[in-house]
Amino acid sequence: MNQVxxxxxxxxxxxxxxxxxxxxxxxxxxxxxxxxxxxxxxxVNINFIAFNRYLYPQRLEGVFFxxxxxxxxxxxxAVAIAIIINLYRNxxxxxxxTADEMKF
Amino acid sequence: xxxxxxxxxxxxxxxxVSALLAVTSGKIFRSAIWLLFSxxxxxxxxxxxxxxxxxxxxxxxYVGGIVVLIIFSIFLTQQSGKDLPAPLRxxxxxxxxxxxxxxxxxxxLLRGYAFPAAGHLAGAEAADNASIGNIGAQxxxxxxxxxxxxxxxxxxxxxxxxxxxxVIAMKTKPETK
Numbered sequence: 641m642n643q644v645x646x647x648x649x650x651x652x653x654x655x656x657x658x659x660x661x662x663x664x665x666x667x668x669x670x671x672x673x674x675x676x677x678x679x680x681x682x683x684v685n686i687n688f689i690a691f692n693r694y695l696y697p698q699r700l701e702g703v704f705f706x707x708x709x710x711x712x713x714x715x716x717x718a719v720a721i722a723i724i725i726n727l728y729r730n731x732x733x734x735x736x737x738t739a740d741e742m743k744f
Numbered sequence: 745x746x747x748x749x750x751x752x753x754x755x756x757x758x759x760x761v762s763a764l765l766a767v768t769s770g771k772i773f774r775s776a777i778w779l780l781f782s783x784x785x786x787x788x789x790x791x792x793x794x795x796x797x798x799x800x801x802x803x804x805x806y807v808g809g810i811v812v813l814i815i816f817s818i819f820l821t822q823q824s825g826k827d828l829p830a831p832l833r834x835x836x837x838x839x840x841x842x843x844x845x846x847x848x849x850x851x852x853l854l855r856g857y858a859f860p861a862a863g864h865l866a867g868a869e870a871a872d873n874a875s876i877g878n879i880g881a882q883x884x885x886x887x888x889x890x891x892x893x894x895x896x897x898x899x900x901x902x903x904x905x906x907x908x909x910x911v912i913a914m915k916t917k918p919e920t921k
Contacts, residue, residue: 663767715905
């Protein structure tokens with residue numbers, strides 16, 4: 641583990657973040673946009689774990705932040721999929737361009 | 745280059761390539777499977793960093809929970825064999841430019857930043873510090889540096905999310921239509 645500098649791990653997580661951002665910009669399907677958001681959240685988690693392991697190995701704060709982010713990501717995915725299914729029921733499509741009215 | 749470093753670069757390549765395929769694949773079901781590979785690779789990265797508990801949580805929650813939920817919703821909402829519409833050309837171009845510009849800027853900043861040297865503990869002691877026993881004791885501790893209040897708040901949040909999902913996805917009754 642010590643042979644790899646911290647910067648390389650951070651560059652991997654940066655690349656993952658911008659891949660997720662690219663997906664969020666280009667996709668128009670709600671489920672694939674949700675996948676991009678999961679990628680972005682995971683890149684943040686990698687950062688927390690790497691900082692905890694490399695800079696403060698005697699502490700556990702990075703682990704706790706990661707665990708809470710994973711819990712919030714699970715809640716967010718569940719609510720998002722409930723909204724997507726409700727949207728599909730109303731519009732028969734989950735393309736963001738067709739969902740152009742908020743209330744019937 | 746040692747074996748550990750080789751393992752790290754292989755894992756990074758797996759994560760990044762499958763993430764890239766997950767956001768560019770034309771079929772939504774393949775996209776979900778590539779996301780699954782990417783999340784598993786991230787769990788492998790946590791194992792490589794000797795954070796076994798976080799790796800286990802990653803596999804249980806992401807691979808076992810969120811990806812399965814996403815696949816279910818794909819089956820519920822559309823034909824999985826159908827191709828997704830390709831992104832608009834101009835939008836794709838500017839998204840690539842924005843992503844590359846952001847990546848280059850951040851990577852340059854990371855290259856130039858001098859991180860302090862690693863902590864004092866050796867690898868074996870550090871792995872012991874991140875053991876499940878220590879994590880659980882500090883997570884439920886009410887003393888200083890204890891995380892029992894965020895733990896309770898997150899449990900309320902999960903309850904609220906569960907009730908919210910039921911309310912949102914509930915079918916309206918026939919007589920109210």
